[in-house]
Amino acid sequence: MVEVAFFAGAIGAIGGAIAVIALRNPFYSVLALIVHLTSLAGLFLLLYAEFIAAAQIVVYAGAVMVLYLFVSAYVGAAEEPLWETIPGQRLLAPVLAGALFIEVSVAVVGTSLQAVESEGPTVQAGFGSPGSIGKLLLERFLVAFEAASLLLLIAAVGAIVLAARKRERKRTPEVAA
Amino acid sequence: MDVTWYIVLSALLFAIGAGGVLIRRSPLVILLCLELMLNAGNLALVAFSRSSGNEEGQVFALIVMVVAACEVVVGLGLIVAMFRRRIPLNVDDIRELRG
Numbered sequence: 185m186v187e188v189a190f191f192a193g194a195i196g197a198i199g200g201a202i203a204v205i206a207l208r209n210p211f212y213s214v215l216a217l218i219v220h221l222t223s224l225a226g227l228f229l230l231l232y233a234e235f236i237a238a239a240q241i242v243v244y245a246g247a248v249m250v251l252y253l254f255v256s257a258y259v260g261a262a263e264e265p266l267w268e269t270i271p272g273q274r275l276l277a278p279v280l281a282g283a284l285f286i287e288v289s290v291a292v293v294g295t296s297l298q299a300v301e302s303e304g305p306t307v308q309a310g311f312g313s314p315g316s317i318g319k320l321l322l323e324r325f326l327v328a329f330e331a332a333s334l335l336l337l338i339a340a341v342g343a344i345v346l347a348a349r350k351r352e353r354k355r356t357p358e359v360a361a
Numbered sequence: 362m363d364v365t366w367y368i369v370l371s372a373l374l375f376a377i378g379a380g381g382v383l384i385r386r387s388p389l390v391i392l393l394c395l396e397l398m399l400n401a402g403n404l405a406l407v408a409f410s411r412s413s414g415n416e417e418g419q420v421f422a423l424i425v426m427v428v429a430a431c432e433v434v435v436g437l438g439l440i441v442a443m444f445r446r447r448i449p450l451n452v453d454d455i456r457e458l459r460g
Contacts, residue, residue: 201378204381204390213389220397236423244400247430251433255437273384280380281377281380282376282380284376288375289373303364304412304413304414328420332427335427342438347437
C-alpha cells in the first residue's frame with residue numbers, strides 16, 4: 185500500500201516537474217507546478233511530516249501559486265525565441281541535467297550511511313505534528329524563526345519598492361507669483 | 362519504502378529543475394524551475410529527517426519554504442517592474458551588467 189502511494193506521488197511529482205519545463209505557456213506551467221506541489225505534499229505525508237504537508241498545500245500550492253498565477257496572467261505569454269543564443273543549448277542542457285542526476289544518484293546510492301537504506305526508525309505518535317514542530321521552532325530554533333520573520337518583512341517591503349508604479353511627478357502649474 | 366527512494370526522487374526533481382533553468386529563457390519560468398529545485402531540497406530534508414528519526418529536518422524544510430516565499434516575492438516584483446518598463450522578458454536580452 186505504501187509502495188502504491190509512493191509511486192503515485194512520485195509519478196505526479198515527476199510529471200508535474202516535466203510539464204513545468206515543457207509547456208510553452210507560463211500560465212500552464214504554473215498550473216503544472218500546483219500538481220507537482222500537491223503530489224509532493226502526499227509524499228511528505230508518507231514521511232510522517234503532517235505539518236509540512238499541510239503548510240505545503242496551504243502556503244505553497246495556495247498562496248504562493250496564486251501570486252504566480254496573477255503575475256503570469258498580468259505579464260502574458262512572452263514568446264520565447266526559437267533560435268538558440270548559445271549554439272547547441274537545447275541539446276546540451278538535458279545532457280547536463282541527466283549528468284547531474286546520475287552524479288547525485290551515485291553519491292546517494294553509494295553512501296555509507298546505514299540509516300538511508302532502511303525505512304527509518306519507528307517513530308512515536310505525534311512525530312511531525314504541528315505541536316512538536318511548533319515546540320522545536322519556539323525553543324531550539326527560535327533565532328531562525330525570528331530571522332525568517334524578519335526576512336519575510338524585508339521581502340515584502342522590497343517587493344513593494346520594486347514593483348510600485350513610480351508616481352509621475354505632476355508638473356506643478358506655474359503659480360502666478 | 363527505503364528512504365533511498367525518496368532521496369533519488371529528489372535528485373531527479375532537482376535535475377529536472379536545473380535542466381529547466383538551462384533551457385527556458387523566460388524569467389517567470391526560470392523562477393518556477395527554482396521552485397522545483399527548492400522543493401527537491403525540501404523532499405531530501407524531510408526524507409533525511411525520517412531516516413534519522415528526529416524532526417529537526419522538518420523545521421529546516423519549513424525555513425526553506427519561508428526563504429522560497431521571499432525569493433518568489435522579490436522575483437515577481439522584479440518581473441512586474443521589467444514588464445512596466447517595457448524591458449523584454451527574456452533573460453538573454455538583459456545584459457546591461459555584462460562587462
